[in-house]
Amino acid sequence: MVLSLVLGSRMISWDELIAGLFQPEVDSYGANVVRQRIARTIFSLFCGAALGVSGALMQAVTRNPIADPSILGVNTGAALFIVIGMAFWNISTASEYIWLALIGAMITAVFVYGIGSMGRGGATPLKLVLAGAATSAALSSLVSAIMLPRAYVMNQFRFWQVGSVGAANWSVIGTFLPFLITGIVLGVIAASALNALALGDEVAKGQGVRTGVLKLVAAFAGVILCGATTALAGPIGFVGLLSAHLIRLLLGPDMRFIIPMSAIAGAVVLTLSDVSGRIIGSPGELEAGVVTAFIGAPLLILLAMRMKVRSL
Template sequence: MNSLPIFKKKDFSPHVPKNFVVVLVICFIMLVLCVVGSLVLGSRPIRLDELMNGLFHPSIDSYEANVVRKRVSRTVFSLFCGAALGISGALMQAVTRNPIADPSILGVNTGASLFVVGGIAFLNISTANQYILLALAGAMLTAVFVFGIGSMGRGGATPLKLVLAGAATSAALSSLVTAIMIPRSYVMDQFRFWQVGSVSSANWSDITTFLPFLIIGILLGIISTTALNALALGDEVATGLGVRTGMLRLIAALAAVLLCGATTALAGPIGFIGLLATHVMRLIMGPDMRFIIPMSAISGAIILTISDVCGRLLGSPGELEVGVVTAFIGAPILIILARKAKVRSL
C-alpha cells in the first residue's frame, strides 16, 4: 500500500466480518431474483418461453421478444446506477463522517440537474457526454459549496449543519431549475420525467457512455477504503497511522462526485439510494469500509432495481418513475435517522 499517495506508512486494516460470506451469498441471490423480476414483470408480464426467445433468439422479432430486449438494457442500467449511487453515498458518509450524507440530501444531485437543464436551455446540448460533463461540474461545485457552508462556525462540518446546508442549497437550486424550465416548454417536455429520476429510457449507448465513469469511480473508491477506516477514528489518529487526510478526502470526494454526477446526467436525480444501501450494510456488517463500499454497490443495485420493478407494477398500465418510489421509501427513513442521537458523527 506504500505506493498509494494517500499513505505514508503502514495502513490500518480491521478484520474480515464473520458474516461476510453469508451476506454476500444472500445479496447475490437477491440480485439474481431482481434481474429476473425486472425482465419478466411490468405492465406486460413475460412468460418463461418468451423470456428465452428474447434473450437467446435474436432472429425472433415478436412484440414480447422486443419487450425483453428493452428490459435487458433497462435492467443493466438500473444495476449500474444503483451501484454507483450506493458507492457514492458510502464515500460521502465516510469523507464527511456524517452517517446521513447522501448525494440527494447534500444537494449534489440538484446541482448536477441545474447544470444539465441550463445546458439544454442555453447551450443546446444533446449528447450523453455533454450531459455528463455538465452534471459533473454542477455536482462538484455544489459539493464544495455545501461542505464550505456546513463547515462554518463552531464544531466544523457537523452532520446537522451539513444536512441543513444541503437542504437549503437543494431548495435554492431546485427553484432555479424550475425558473429555467417553466418559460421553455421544450426543456420541460424533454426532461419532465428525468427530473424525478428514471431508468425507463435507458439504452446501450447510455450504458457504454456511463461505464467508464463507473469504473473510475469504483477504482478510486476501492483504493481509499483502508485509509477511510483510519479516518473514521479522527484526523489526528488517521495522520498518526500514516494517512494523508487531505489527499484521501480529495480522492474519495472525486470518486463520489464522478459516480453521482454521471448517474444524475443520464438517469436524473434519484435520491436516497446511497443512504439506504450504506446504512443497511453498516447495520449488518459493521463499519469496515473495505466491505461497506463493495456491498453498498450490490445493495444499491438491488434497491434501485426493486424500486424500478415496483414502479412498473404500482403504476400499471403506465409506471411510476423510480425516483418517486425511492423518495417514498427513503424520506421516512431519513427522518428516523435524523432523530437519533447517533447521527452526530461516525
C-alpha cells in the same frame, strides 16, 4: 434481474424469457420485450451501484451517517447545470449531459462542504445537512427561474427530473461505464484509509494517512458516480442512504466491505424500485425516483430521530 426482465406492464412467460435471452431467431412480441428490458436492467444495476458507492463514500468523508447526494444538494447542483445547458446551449446528448452534471455536482459539493465547515466545530453532520438543504432550495429556485420562461426546456426537463432508468439503451450504458468504473475503483483504493479516517483526523494522520488528499479523492469518486448517474437517469434520491445503512448494519463499519457491498445493495434497491414502479403504475409506470423517495424519506426521518444526527 429476472424480475426486471419478466415483470412490468407486459408480463413475460418463461418460454418468452428463454427465447428473448438465448434464441435470437425468435421474433415474437414477448421475446422482443425481453430484449428491450435487458439494457434497462443493466443500466438500472449500474446506476444503483454508482449511487450506493457514492452514498457510502460521502458518509465516510463527511463522517455523517445520513449523508446522501440528494440530501447534500449534489443532485440539485447537477440538475441546475443540465437546465442551463438545455436552455442556453441546446444540449441533447448523453455525453454533454454528463460533463455538465459533473461540473455542477462538484461545484455544489465543494460549496456545501465549505458552508458546513464554517463556525465552531467544523463540518458537523447537522451543519452539513442544513447547508445541503439550504443550497438545494436555492438551486431549485434557480432551476425554476430558468425553466418557467422557456416552455421547451420545461417539457424536456420535467421527464428527466423525476428520475427514471426507462430511457436506457446500449449507447447510454457505454457512455456511463467509464465513470462507473473510475468512481468504484477510486473508492475501493481509498477504503482502507477511510477506516482510519473514521477514528478522527488526528488519529488518521498519526497512522500516516494524508487526510486532505484522501478526502479529495474519495469525494471526487463520490461526485463522479453521483453526477454521471444524475445526468443520465435524473436525480434519483435515497439509494445511497438506504444501501450504505443496510450494509453497515449487516457487515459492520469496515469500508473495505461497505464500498463493494454498497454497490450490490444499491443495484438491488434501484432495480427492485424500478420493477415495483412498473407494477404499481401498470399499464403505465411509476418512475424509480418516486419509489425510492417514498421509501427513503421516512427512513431519513427515522434515522435522524434515532441517531440524533451524530457523527459516525
